[in-house]
Amino acid sequence: MRDAGITEQHKDILAELANIGTGNAATALSQMLDHEKILLEVPEVNISPLQHVPESLGDPGQKIAAIMMEAACDELELTILLALPLPATLSLIDQLLPEGLEPLGEMGRSLLMELGNILTGSYLNALSDMTGLTFTLSPPGLGLDMAGALLGSVIADKAMLEDSFILIKTTMHILSREVEGNLLLLPSAGSLHKILARLGAQ
Amino acid sequence: MGKKTVLVVDDTAFMRMTLKNILEKNGYSVIGEGEDGLQAIELYKELNPSLVTMDITMPNLDGIKAIEEIIKHDAGAVIIVVSAMGQKALVIDALNAGAKDFVVKPFQPERITEALQKVSRG
Amino acid sequence: METTYVYIADLAVSQNEGLLVTIGLGSCVGVALYDAKRKIAGLVHILLNDSKQYLRDRSNQFNPAKFADTAIPELIKAMEERGASRGALVAHLAGGSQLFDYKFDGVGIGQKNIEAARAKLKELGIAILSEDTGGDYGRTMKINAGSGEVIISSLSREKKLTFINPRGVGSD
Ligand SMILES: [Mg+2]
Numbered sequence: 001m002r003d004a005g006i007t008e009q010h011k012d013i014l015a016e017l018a019n020i021g022t023g024n025a026a027t028a029l030s031q032m033l034d035h036e037k038i039l040l041e042v043p044e045v046n047i048s049p050l051q052h053v054p055e056s057l058g059d060p061g062q063k064i065a066a067i068m069m070e071a072a073c074d075e076l077e078l079t080i081l082l083a084l085p086l087p088a089t090l091s092l093i094d095q096l097l098p099e100g101l102e103p104l105g106e107m108g109r110s111l112l113m114e115l116g117n118i119l120t121g122s123y124l125n126a127l128s129d130m131t132g133l134t135f136t137l138s139p140p141g142l143g144l145d146m147a148g149a150l151l152g153s154v155i156a157d158k159a160m161l162e163d164s165f166i167l168i169k170t171t172m173h174i175l176s177r178e179v180e181g182n183l184l185l186l187p188s189a190g191s192l193h194k195i196l197a198r199l200g201a202q
Numbered sequence: 203m204g205k206k207t208v209l210v211v212d213d214t215a216f217m218r219m220t221l222k223n224i225l226e227k228n229g230y231s232v233i234g235e236g237e238d239g240l241q242a243i244e245l246y247k248e249l250n251p252s253l254v255t256m257d258i259t260m261p262n263l264d265g266i267k268a269i270e271e272i273i274k275h276d277a278g279a280v281i282i283v284v285s286a287m288g289q290k291a292l293v294i295d296a297l298n299a300g301a302k303d304f305v306v307k308p309f310q311p312e313r314i315t316e317a318l319q320k321v322s323r324g
Numbered sequence: 325m326e327t328t329y330v331y332i333a334d335l336a337v338s339q340n341e342g343l344l345v346t347i348g349l350g351s352c353v354g355v356a357l358y359d360a361k362r363k364i365a366g367l368v369h370i371l372l373n374d375s376k377q378y379l380r381d382r383s384n385q386f387n388p389a390k391f392a393d394t395a396i397p398e399l400i401k402a403m404e405e406r407g408a409s410r411g412a413l414v415a416h417l418a419g420g421s422q423l424f425d426y427k428f429d430g431v432g433i434g435q436k437n438i439e440a441a442r443a444k445l446k447e448l449g450i451a452i453l454s455e456d457t458g459g460d461y462g463r464t465m466k467i468n469a470g471s472g473e474v475i476i477s478s479l480s481r482e483k484k485l486t487f488i489n490p491r492g493v494g495s496d
Binding site for chain 1: 332334348349351372433463479
Binding site: 137 | 215308
């Protein structure tokens with residue numbers, strides 16, 4: 001997305017949307033984890049050149065689980081990633097997967113996909129309440145690999161041609177487990193202005 | 203009277219396993235599992251279950267369209283939606299399509315059994 | 325040793341003792357070119373297969389390193405500017421995998437990227453000395469300008485491909 005036209009006010013609005021969306025996603029996650037406390041960081045809204053997108057989750061060589069989904073409404077298309085560094089991935093599987101199943105076997109991988117579906121669904125439920133828009137959501141895709149390779153693949157798989165991207169990232173900390181995960185949104189080019197206008201931006 | 207039979211439809215194996223465990227612990231018999239809307243329609247026709255749990259976000263055919271098709275085939279089908287997509291418009295769409303209740307993920311196990319008891323009482 | 329990192333849709337050239345590294349090739353393809361006589365290495369991290377397919381309504385400035393068909397000529401040009409000889413170049417290919425496991429039809433972009441890179445190299449008469457492509461895991465690619473040694477690593481393994489020139493390819 002061309003950064004022209006995205007103002008500080010727009011970034012504030014997007015950060016507020018992300019805050020509300022992630023708030024609801026964190027509530028869902030907390031419910032799944034027997035009401036463990038989850039702390040949310042202030043969302044970061046950045047315009048990143050393509051070259052630096054693979055670093056947007058930190059070290060591009062670190063192993064993460066990324067669950068990718070597409071959300072859309074009439075006005076907006078979003079790629080959403082639930083990105084979990086390996087410690088968070090294993091910790092969540094440890095708590096949520098019945099005993100005796102292999103952590104990263106078929107059922108563990110399916111659990112990660114469903115986690116992506118539930119957190120993103122919850123995020124969209126909040127966005128829908130706030131904006132009056134109705135979103136559809138695609139089934140999840142899962143990748144377990146280097147963060148940079150996964151992020152590059154998202155850009156390539158979606159044939160995103162922009163030279164810079166709006167990245168909306170919120171980090172969630174599961175306090176008692178000392179692990180963290182991220183929800184990362186990439187709106188597709190040109191699709192943000194209508195939603196910003198709807199939310200009263202100039 | 204025998205156990206109530208249930209068809210569980212969800213695209214993720216983990217959610218199907220979770221629902222199956224809850225249902226079987228509570229005296230239901232899960233007689234089929236579908237991974238998408240197309241399988242749901244086929245399995246419904248084949249198995250004629252007393253109850254269906256239906257996801258919305260699935261490949262090939264989504265849950266709301268699958269409900270419409272199942273209701274066309276059997277107006278008396280008893281289907282509850284179990285989905286993370288709790289947006290107001292989608293809940294209304296699902297109920298209009300013929301779903302009897304809507305459980306938003308994540309859920310407490312009791313929420314599923316309560317919903318099934320309520321709808322099967324009619 | 326001087327290490328130069330090559331970002332996504334980016335290229336770099338190094339001479340003598342330099343090391344070129346690109347981290348995290350998923351569906352992207354890395355093409356390393358080497359002129360053994362002059363110890364000049366080039367590396368490009370390609371995002372997509374075909375510039376023509378994607379250029380229809382673009383107003384942005386064009387980045388040739390993004391597309392296989394334009395990235396390879398651009399890398400050659402940058403190497404020639406440093407004194408490399410086109411006829412001496414040999415190539416190594418890595419990447420083009422499918423990392424995401426999702427219901428999805430057709431040929432993935434990773435495979436298209438590999439095919440486009442191969443086709444362009446063939447068209448330009450540059451021999452491919454090694455290829456580590458496809459599969460479902462990401463790769464990091466390094467080339468040492470001094471030795472021509474290429475190292476491909478993934479989270480689970482490391483593979484060294486030492487440059488050799490068995491057929492005298494490119495010895496102008
Ligand atoms: Mg689903």
